[in-house]
Amino acid sequence: xxxxxxxxxxxxxxxxxxxxxxxxxxxxxxxxxxxxxxxxxxxxxxxxxxxxxxxxxxxxxxxxxxxxxxxxxxxxxxxxxxxxxxxxxxxxxxxxxxxxxxxxxxxxxxxxxxxxxxxxxxxxxxxxxxxxxxxxxxxxxxxxxxxxxxxxxxxxxxxxxxxxxxxxxxxxxxxxxxxxxxxxxxxxxxxxxxxxxxxxxxxxxxxxxxxxxxxxxxxxxxxxxxxxxxxxxxxxxxxxxxxxxxxxxxxxxxxxxxxxxxxxxxxxxxxxxxxxxxxxxxxxxxxxxxxxxxxxxxxxxxxxxxxxxxxxxxxxxxxxxxxxxxxxxxxxxxxxxxxxx
Amino acid sequence: xxxxxxxxxxxxxxxxxxxxxxxxxxxxxxxxxxxxxxxxxxxxxxxxxxxxxxxxxxxxxxxxxxxxxxxxxxxxxxxxxxxxxxxxxxxxxxxxxxxxxxxxxxxxxxxxxxxxxxxxxxxxxxxxxxxxxxxxxxxxxxxxxxxxxxxxxxxxxxxxxxxxxxxxxxxxxxxxxxxxxxxxxxxxxxxxxxxxxxxxxxxxxxxxxxxxxxxxxxxxxxxxxxxxxxxxxxxxxxxxxxxxxxxxxxxxxxxxxxxxxxxxxxxxxxxxxxxxxxxxxxxxxxxxxxxxxxxxxxxxxxxxxxxxxxxxxxxxxxxxxxxxxxxxxxxxxxxxxxxxxxxxxxxxxxxxxxxxxxxxxxxxxxxxxxxxxxxxxxxxxxxxxxxxxxxxxxxxxxxxxxxxxxxxxxxxxxxxxxxxxxxxxxxxxxxxxxxxxxxxxxxxxxxxxxxxxxxxxxxxxxxxxxxxxxxxxx
Numbered sequence: 001x002x003x004x005x006x007x008x009x010x011x012x013x014x015x016x017x018x019x020x021x022x023x024x025x026x027x028x029x030x031x032x033x034x035x036x037x038x039x040x041x042x043x044x045x046x047x048x049x050x051x052x053x054x055x056x057x058x059x060x061x062x063x064x065x066x067x068x069x070x071x072x073x074x075x076x077x078x079x080x081x082x083x084x085x086x087x088x089x090x091x092x093x094x095x096x097x098x099x100x101x102x103x104x105x106x107x108x109x110x111x112x113x114x115x116x117x118x119x120x121x122x123x124x125x126x127x128x129x130x131x132x133x134x135x136x137x138x139x140x141x142x143x144x145x146x147x148x149x150x151x152x153x154x155x156x157x158x159x160x161x162x163x164x165x166x167x168x169x170x171x172x173x174x175x176x177x178x179x180x181x182x183x184x185x186x187x188x189x190x191x192x193x194x195x196x197x198x199x200x201x202x203x204x205x206x207x208x209x210x211x212x213x214x215x216x217x218x219x220x221x222x223x224x225x226x227x228x229x230x231x232x233x234x235x236x237x238x239x240x241x242x243x244x245x246x247x248x249x250x251x252x253x254x255x256x257x258x259x260x261x262x263x264x265x266x267x268x269x270x271x272x273x274x275x276x277x278x279x280x281x282x283x284x285x286x287x288x289x290x291x292x293x294x295x296x297x298x299x300x301x302x303x304x305x306x307x308x309x310x311x312x313x314x315x316x317x318x319x320x321x322x323x324x325x326x327x328x329x330x331x332x333x334x335x336x337x338x339x340x341x
Numbered sequence: 342x343x344x345x346x347x348x349x350x351x352x353x354x355x356x357x358x359x360x361x362x363x364x365x366x367x368x369x370x371x372x373x374x375x376x377x378x379x380x381x382x383x384x385x386x387x388x389x390x391x392x393x394x395x396x397x398x399x400x401x402x403x404x405x406x407x408x409x410x411x412x413x414x415x416x417x418x419x420x421x422x423x424x425x426x427x428x429x430x431x432x433x434x435x436x437x438x439x440x441x442x443x444x445x446x447x448x449x450x451x452x453x454x455x456x457x458x459x460x461x462x463x464x465x466x467x468x469x470x471x472x473x474x475x476x477x478x479x480x481x482x483x484x485x486x487x488x489x490x491x492x493x494x495x496x497x498x499x500x501x502x503x504x505x506x507x508x509x510x511x512x513x514x515x516x517x518x519x520x521x522x523x524x525x526x527x528x529x530x531x532x533x534x535x536x537x538x539x540x541x542x543x544x545x546x547x548x549x550x551x552x553x554x555x556x557x558x559x560x561x562x563x564x565x566x567x568x569x570x571x572x573x574x575x576x577x578x579x580x581x582x583x584x585x586x587x588x589x590x591x592x593x594x595x596x597x598x599x600x601x602x603x604x605x606x607x608x609x610x611x612x613x614x615x616x617x618x619x620x621x622x623x624x625x626x627x628x629x630x631x632x633x634x635x636x637x638x639x640x641x642x643x644x645x646x647x648x649x650x651x652x653x654x655x656x657x658x659x660x661x662x663x664x665x666x667x668x669x670x671x672x673x674x675x676x677x678x679x680x681x682x683x684x685x686x687x688x689x690x691x692x693x694x695x696x697x698x699x700x701x702x703x704x705x706x707x708x709x710x711x712x713x714x715x716x717x718x719x720x721x722x723x724x725x726x727x728x729x730x731x732x733x734x735x736x737x738x739x740x741x742x743x744x745x746x747x748x749x750x751x752x753x754x755x756x757x758x759x760x761x762x763x764x765x766x767x768x769x770x771x772x773x774x775x776x777x778x779x780x781x782x783x784x785x786x787x788x789x790x791x792x793x794x795x796x797x798x799x800x801x802x803x804x805x806x807x808x809x810x811x812x813x814x815x
Contacts, residue, residue, distance in 0.1 A: 052454030070435025080420025
């Protein structure tokens, strides 16, 4: 009996991507909310809530890419060319918004507004691009003889547009509920308002994406037990906890509002994201390059997976521990004046 | 059309990686420098070390940020533009790169936050630990990426599967492939020298204006010590690296030295214009029969010339030849600067010799140039292969077209031009101001709250010298 290395690695990559979406999701969301802030001081606070952690958050994206290359090279080798333009757009946008953290501080009369806009614009463009990557991924990749064989704009369809807009709204919701947790006074009030609006919009998008997926991708519908022949109640019942998790998340957001809790909405939103993530996974698992390679077909050599697992079993727990420590160090509210003590 | 996309992809990779390497080369050295400064400060309690730390960490934050974002690009470009290479070689180099991310990037990224913003949140010892972890992370990162790259230069410990994929047979041989030890040492010392040259230039600039400034005097002495100590060692490491190249990549050596014909002994061509078509070096200044001595082999040893390989396997000779010469020339100049500095130091004239200060300023960017030229020698010298001798570059490319690659290359050119210009401008502005202009308290007031060092001890009685531009909020 040996350990199922491809399965473990599929889990690790899924964890990295999931953590990336949750963590960079809220800091990209904060960037998208930049234009709606009342004042430059509020924007400073917004940025300061994420400044110490954004770099670590983005590293999960690097792990997602590099880990996929190491563990599932065939999937990496078809997904990246297939999603070439949105991936490049995402990288360009991440550069502009990433340097904005420092550049905005050093900018003068012209520099500062430019980097404020670059932060907001870059965050928005990176999110849209990620939405197209996600949409293009779920739609499926055209593969012939182990190579990507589709067109350069396969990722751009009404369905992917819907997903990209939904992701924008979702990240903005993550960002605003993060800000509710990290801010005081007027900014907190604004964040509350933004959370209300984006929670509503995100709920609608989630429903729309779910329905669209069922109609456009019959094979996904089948996974959920819905076919032309009828409805497989047992299967729906088995999978029901996933959408229910999302509903519970939204309910937690609502309850948080009633109780005027500062942190409950964020937790609720995280649950909503978890539900969406699992819901999508049900649709395409076990494919890692839908619907061409399963994770087993795309897996790297066993000795490579084993070596990486040996390293990961030491490094990943350490990463998780010090990530928690860093977040703990910077816990609590961020205030405009001397707040960073 | 395919050939065009190939050339554009190569241009794009060369451009993005050359842009990227500037920042790690600087931040590897700077992180260690900051760790030394903070250690000295904790040990001696001398304020100049704190002032220097606070000054250089601002520059570090800027350079590190640019390194991070340009590095994310690299981790995806293997897939977007070189998917065949990625699919075939990932079984071998994938784990090395994954270890770089998990063992180094997370460490750097997480503790950078503590280093920049945690001044008041954690105690001085923990803060020092964070600085050391970031510095250790940068070195670890260099270890893994140079390891992966070295495997591409001289593959070892592998087998090739029937479908063309590489597979590791001996991980230790993969990680410690023949060119790795010398290249790692060469790269880390290059990073230290690059940083020392920038620190030296910034301090010299300050000392021209205020010759008595303690901080800049301390920093200049540290930089000169680094030139004097490390630059000669770097020459030895370079020579070592050259010997390894002779053994494992003889074709690259032939291109570096423009050996057109196989013979013994080879001459040493100092300068000239290698012409691949005519298979000769035009206007060459060649010293006959000393090539073997320079390479450290006996006069009777036959050194292979380019004629030993088919023309289609040659790299671009002129590029490799010149990149190598610029690197070596700059290396010699750095050694000279070190010797000069030590002599002046011994005579107690280090801070008063204007010519030396100006020379230090002029040499400020030379480390970056030398690093880029060194990497051009290594990478262009590996062509036309991605995995030396085994996988050709034109067989490594993704199935992407001219339109896609030209648009991505344009995007990178525009974005990098903006980011680079502005980043360098901000760094130069900080350097022009110099360390210790603002007392720590004013630093607090001048910087937007929550940015690096806002959390420092705030003394309301110290007059804040806020930058006017910064008050005009957006």
